Amino acid sequence: MSDLFLPRVAVIDQRTQESSNIFTLRMQFEDSDAQETFSFSPGQFNMVTLFGVGEIAISIVNDPLDSHFFDHTIRIVGRVSEGLSKLKLGDHVGIRGPFGRGWPMQEAQGRDVLLVTGGLGCAPLVSVIRYLMNRRDQFGHINILQGVKHANDLIWREQYEKWIQEKDVKVLLAADVATQGWQGQQGMVTELIDQLSLRIGRIIALLCGPELMMMAAIANLRSLGLPDNQIWFSMERNMQCGMGQCGHCQIGPKLVCRDGPVFCYSELADFLGSKGF
Amino acid sequence: MAGFQVRTNPMQRYRQWLTHKLAGWQEQQGRIGCTGCGRCIAWCPVGIDLTEEAEAILWEGSLDV
Numbered sequence: 233m234s235d236l237f238l239p240r241v242a243v244i245d246q247r248t249q250e251s252s253n254i255f256t257l258r259m260q261f262e263d264s265d266a267q268e269t270f271s272f273s274p275g276q277f278n279m280v281t282l283f284g285v286g287e288i289a290i291s292i293v294n295d296p297l298d299s300h301f302f303d304h305t306i307r308i309v310g311r312v313s314e315g316l317s318k319l320k321l322g323d324h325v326g327i328r329g330p331f332g333r334g335w336p337m338q339e340a341q342g343r344d345v346l347l348v349t350g351g352l353g354c355a356p357l358v359s360v361i362r363y364l365m366n367r368r369d370q371f372g373h374i375n376i377l378q379g380v381k382h383a384n385d386l387i388w389r390e391q392y393e394k395w396i397q398e399k400d401v402k403v404l405l406a407a408d409v410a411t412q413g414w415q416g417q418q419g420m421v422t423e424l425i426d427q428l429s430l431r432i433g434r435i436i437a438l439l440c441g442p443e444l445m446m447m448a449a450i451a452n453l454r455s456l457g458l459p460d461n462q463i464w465f466s467m468e469r470n471m472q473c474g475m476g477q478c479g480h481c482q483i484g485p486k487l488v489c490r491d492g493p494v495f496c497y498s499e500l501a502d503f504l505g506s507k508g509f
Numbered sequence: 510m511a512g513f514q515v516r517t518n519p520m521q522r523y524r525q526w527l528t529h530k531l532a533g534w535q536e537q538q539g540r541i542g543c544t545g546c547g548r549c550i551a552w553c554p555v556g557i558d559l560t561e562e563a564e565a566i567l568w569e570g571s572l573d574v
């Protein structure tokens with residue numbers, strides 16, 4: 233049996249409360265060999281086990297250069313995520329992974345990168361943003377469009393402020409519900425696309441968020457002339473095995489855990505938004 | 510999953526059972542998902558015959574659900 237079926241024990245090193253219902257756990261494998269050999273690419277995920285409760289798919293939010301630990305930023309929505317939120321430093325979780333195919337960082341080399349995230353979907357893109365910022369000279373202009381439901385949902389504020397300082401980096405924020413002091417705009421994240429002067433011929437677009445939001449963004453980008461093979465997005469499906477064995481995560485002919493979670497639009501154009509797939 | 514159910518009605522689940530076994534599985538696992546044992550036909554409580562349904566899909570050429 234492959235090792236990937238077996239959770240390996242990781243120890244919680246650090247816990248950060250990001251908002252009222254979002255927290256980040258920094259952890260490392262108990263076994264130092266396991267930690268040293270653990271390597272992943274942006275967009276990949278782990279199956280995280282809360283012992284005795286269950287196992288859920290969670291993105292890795294680090295730059296792959298972070299080799300001594302890895303971080304999971306988790307929103308409390310149910311049984312496992314809530315249980316994980318109660319863990320303390322030194323507690324154990326089980327980790328299987330990394331799984332999946334991440335973002336096309338090779339294809340993105342030398343291009344302008346447009347990142348669009350909405351709703352709850354920011355975690356899978358954070359690793360990319362960190363990757364881009366740590367290798368700024370390898371990429372062109374970077375535009376980050378971040379939409380949130382409620383202004384209070386925006387996490388990583390300080391990081392955004394740092395990223396904005398970088399050369400040729402733009403960050404636009406939109407909240408469906410703005411609050412006093414909100415520095416972004418009110419409305420849909422897809423509306424922000426029209427406010428950018430994009431160099432369409434040089435862009436690769438990376439999207440993440442609710443499917444309806446991604447479909448709206450894709451329609452918008454295609455109407456601007458962006459070719460299908462420069463549009464990439466991360467999908468979410470119910471996952472059990474995480475490694476192409478059980479079929480829970482399928483969409484049409486693709487297994488999201490194995491063939492994705494990141495897909496090129498040209499691979500999934502027939503199935504994205506198709507009811508029941 | 511992400512706060513929503515993917516296949517909300519029996520028609521979509523029925524479509525999934527058929528096309529997953531016969532079509533999706535081929536790309537996912539490199540072979541067909543039905544061994545041809547016939548048990549589902551023999552024991553189906555509502556008399557569904559997989560082979561008849563596959564034929565119907567082929568001739569109608571539409572998966573609209």
Ligand SMILES: Cc1cc2nc3c(=O)[nH]c(=O)nc-3n(C[C@H](O)[C@H](O)[C@H](O)COP(=O)(O)OP(=O)(O)OC[C@H]3O[C@@H](n4cnc5c(N)ncnc54)[C@H](O)[C@@H]3O)c2cc1C
Pocket residue numbers: 277286288289290291292304305306307308309310311312313314352355356467468469470471493510511512513
């Ligand atoms: C590839 C991949 C990467 C992911 N990365 C992350 C990540 O980095 N951080 C993160 O917080 N989550 C991530 N998720 C989502 C995460 O897997 C689910 O939130 C988790 O499975 C919920 O499990 P639970 O036991 O806490 O909730 P459950 O008890 O399974 O669900 C409780 C209720 O919450 C609803 N629900 C379930 N998931 C969500 C959701 N995502 N949003 C809103 N409502 C939901 C359910 O419909 C149900 O009604 C990812 C999912 C995938 C497939």
Ligand code: SF4
Pocket residue numbers: 530542543544545546547548549550559
């Ligand atoms: S014929 Fe046998 S293998 Fe094929 S679907 Fe029916 S029960 Fe499954």
Ligand code: FES
Pocket residue numbers: 470471472473474475476477478479480481482487488489490
């Ligand atoms: S989660 Fe099992 S096949 Fe994808």
